[in-house]
Amino acid sequence: MPTDRTIVRAAIHPAIGIARIGNSLTGYFIGPEVTAPQPQAADYYRDPQGAIKRQAARFRIYGYDSAGEVVAELTPDNADITWTVHVANRKAQWYRFTAALDIPESADASVIRRNADYADRAALAIDPGPRSIRGKSVSGGDAHSFNTGTFKGKTVVPLGEIRTDESGRLLFLGGTGQSGSPSGAPIIIPADGDSFNNANDWYDDTSDGPVTATVSIGGNTIPVDAAWVVVAPPNYAPDIIGWRTMYDLLCDLYVNTSPSWLKSPNPVSFCGDVLPILHRLSNLQWVNQGYATTFGKGCPMDFDNPEFLRRLAQRPPTAGAYDTFRELRQSIYNMFRPPKPVIAEPVIWPHVWPWIYGDAYGSYPPTGTGNMLTMTRLQQTILHSWVENDFVSDWPPKSKAAVTLDELPVAAQPAMLDEAAPHFCLADTFHPGCEMTWPMRHMTMYDAPFRIKHRPAGQPEPDYGPTLSAAQALAADGPLFAQGPGDISRWMALPWQGDTAFCRSGYEAQYDPYLPTFWAARVPNQILDEDDYEVAINTALPRDQRLTAFRRRMPWTRTIDVDGGNDTAPTMMNMVAGFGTLGIVEARPGVKNDPDFPEVMFVETIAHKAAKAQALRASAKFKAPGRPPSRIELAGWASEEQYRAFRAIRVRSQ
Numbered sequence: 146m147p148t149d150r151t152i153v154r155a156a157i158h159p160a161i162g163i164a165r166i167g168n169s170l171t172g173y174f175i176g177p178e179v180t181a182p183q184p185q186a187a188d189y190y191r192d193p194q195g196a197i198k199r200q201a202a203r204f205r206i207y208g209y210d211s212a213g214e215v216v217a218e219l220t221p222d223n224a225d226i227t228w229t230v231h232v233a234n235r236k237a238q239w240y241r242f243t244a245a246l247d248i249p250e251s252a253d254a255s256v257i258r259r260n261a262d263y264a265d266r267a268a269l270a271i272d273p274g275p276r277s278i279r280g281k282s283v284s285g286g287d288a289h290s291f292n293t294g295t296f297k298g299k300t301v302v303p304l305g306e307i308r309t310d311e312s313g314r315l316l317f318l319g320g321t322g323q324s325g326s327p328s329g330a331p332i333i334i335p336a337d338g339d340s341f342n343n344a345n346d347w348y349d350d351t352s353d354g355p356v357t358a359t360v361s362i363g364g365n366t367i368p369v370d371a372a373w374v375v376v377a378p379p380n381y382a383p384d385i386i387g388w389r390t391m392y393d394l395l396c397d398l399y400v401n402t403s404p405s406w407l408k409s410p411n412p413v414s415f416c417g418d419v420l421p422i423l424h425r426l427s428n429l430q431w432v433n434q435g436y437a438t439t440f441g442k443g444c445p446m447d448f449d450n451p452e453f454l455r456r457l458a459q460r461p462p463t464a465g466a467y468d469t470f471r472e473l474r475q476s477i478y479n480m481f482r483p484p485k486p487v488i489a490e491p492v493i494w495p496h497v498w499p500w501i502y503g504d505a506y507g508s509y510p511p512t513g514t515g516n517m518l519t520m521t522r523l524q525q526t527i528l529h530s531w532v533e534n535d536f537v538s539d540w541p542p543k544s545k546a547a548v549t550l551d552e553l554p555v556a557a558q559p560a561m562l563d564e565a566a567p568h569f570c571l572a573d574t575f576h577p578g579c580e581m582t583w584p585m586r587h588m589t590m591y592d593a594p595f596r597i598k599h600r601p602a603g604q605p606e607p608d609y610g611p612t613l614s615a616a617q618a619l620a621a622d623g624p625l626f627a628q629g630p631g632d633i634s635r636w637m638a639l640p641w642q643g644d645t646a647f648c649r650s651g652y653e654a655q656y657d658p659y660l661p662t663f664w665a666a667r668v669p670n671q672i673l674d675e676d677d678y679e680v681a682i683n684t685a686l687p688r689d690q691r692l693t694a695f696r697r698r699m700p701w702t703r704t705i706d707v708d709g710g711n712d713t714a715p716t717m718m719n720m721v722a723g724f725g726t727l728g729i730v731e732a733r734p735g736v737k738n739d740p741d742f743p744e745v746m747f748v749e750t751i752a753h754k755a756a757k758a759q760a761l762r763a764s765a766k767f768k769a770p771g772r773p774p775s776r777i778e779l780a781g782w783a784s785e786e787q788y789r790a791f792r793a794i795r796v797r798s799q
Contacts, residue, residue, distance in 0.1 A: 152208035156370035160595035162202035168725030169196035181546035184732035195752030231275035232354035233631030238269035244508035245583035284308035319376030320350025324640035342638040354630035377580035387666035394572035397521035431747035432669035435659035458540035600627035646720040651780025658780035671698035700781030703763035708783035726753035
């Protein structure tokens with residue numbers, strides 16, 4: 146029988162959209178809408194003046210029939226649509242972040258409010274209220290700008306704007322990176338270790354909130370599944386994917402709930418399921434020297450090497466035949482840290498993959514299992530199936546991934562949008578993280594897969610009192626249920642720049658100056674600079690010279706670092722003022738058909754003249770003959786004093 150294709154409901158996609166801050170007042174680009182977009186040319190992410198463009202989150206509406214099948218995208222050409230967005234920033238009003246409150250180490254934890262002595266709590270929230278928009282190519286004006294929110298009733302803090310594109314889809318642009326203190330309060334108080342990430346009398350212009358729409362077709366109003374937008378810091382390495390993405394975390398959550406919202410892949414695909422877990426380790430070579438040395442081009446675990454991948458994807462030719470590469474698969478599987486130990490002792494050694502700190506690192510003693518990142522349960526299931534020869538050997542891939550959304554049939558577009566946005570977000574090291582943090586891994590936060598549960602407008606949240614305990618945070622009447630404007634970003638660092646300046650690698654430089662790391666896929670640790678890149682691709686130069694240049698990485702933070710002795714504030718303040726001058730890791734042509742040099746290289750681009758001059762001066766000591774850098778310098782620290790001062794804050798409990 147023919148299916149009734151009448152549209153009976155609609156949904157906004159992506160369900161969680163990601164906008165990003167930039168210091169450009171005019172330039173913007175649209176965030177990734179597929180998981181494998183074409184890398185952009187150098188300087189794509191900057192405006193003509195060298196400022197970082199804002200990343201806009203674009204939202205679309207799709208119509209569904211009574212069977213739940215996608216019928217069409219809805220635009221002003223076939224529907225009457227009014228978009229509404231309500232974002233807010235509640236960081237200064239919320240509680241301090243000291244550690245994720247849902248990890249075992251935090252069971253007895255309790256945190257005080259930020260700005261605890263400020264009585265007017267409502268005045269600490271930057272809340273401009275909702276804004277609505279309709280039509281095609283609409284922009285500008287106060288009606289579409291979130292420019293009326295204030296901090297402490299006096300300081301206006303704009304949180305962005307809404308527009309529509311030429312097809313009537315919603316564009317949300319967030320803040321421009323304004324962070325500060327009206328009274329000039331310090332960004333950190335060294336005597337108060339918990340003031341890190343929790344600066345009193347400070348604000349920033351990150352935000353989040355619901356995205357809703359009213360839709361009518363032929364005069365009939367239909368229900369619409371709402372979405373959410375989160376405004377995050379810039380992505381300084383746009384083409385580098387984190388080892389464990391927010392999409393990975395959410396899929397793991399939905400697969401392992403009861404009853405499950407998603408199904409584990411069956412059968413497991415080598416290219417679709419296994420390879421991403423492996424390949425991302427090699428992808429991190431462009432933002433961390435340690436990863437470059439083990440997983441980079443021509444290195445022992447180069448997961449870009451087609452011959453190596455052929456072996457990893459190979460299955461026995463017939464049932465019962467000898468499995469030639471099973472032990473290779475087993476050995477690689479054993480290198481990963483499991484969610485739960487499979488031997489008597491917990492696997493907490495830092496040399497176990499993925500070489501990323503865990504949620505507890507820096508807040509609790511280093512012997513706990515939470516100090517190092519583990520596989521998710523879903524990642525473990527996928528890799529275990531691979532080891533046991535229970536997978537589809539689909540290498541090499543038969544087709545290329547879509548690089549634009551238009552390449553996909555309309556029925557596949559909503560799911561891709563829902564995947565792409567969190568695919569470029571991290572779920573590594575919720576301390577607190579880059580875009581969103583630990584509440585995102587709780588089922589109570591959601592109405593459906595990827596859809597954050599909304600608190601009805603006008604319904605106040607309970608007052609949790611002067612302190613928030615872990616038990617309160619996780620209680621049935623706690624904050625991990627229906628969400629309102631600003632409720633996702635409030636758990637993050639205040640201001641975000643101070644935390645971003647600290648999320649480095651090499652906090653135990655005596656062990657390794659580069660590993661483990663925090664959030665290298667978004668905030669690089671060590672990068673290939675432009676000078677070394679030019680040497681590496683110059684085939685007229687001696688090969689040894691080119692290899693040295695290619696293998697060498699420079700500290701990414703060298704343009705903002707201040708050797709302030711035991712004072713960490715100067716570097717943090719440099720990040721507040723100069724976050725837009727830091728380098729962006731972008732794709733450049735490499736060397737074709739060479740066993741030691743990749744065909745595409747990802748290179749730091751610095752547009753700001755003063756920052757570039759500072760980078761050159763800082764790099765010179767790494768490249769000067771006769772003066773090998775110390776382990777502290779290799780790790781990216783300006784001096785032993787700076788290293789100790791930073792470490793005393795980031796690694797407070799050790």
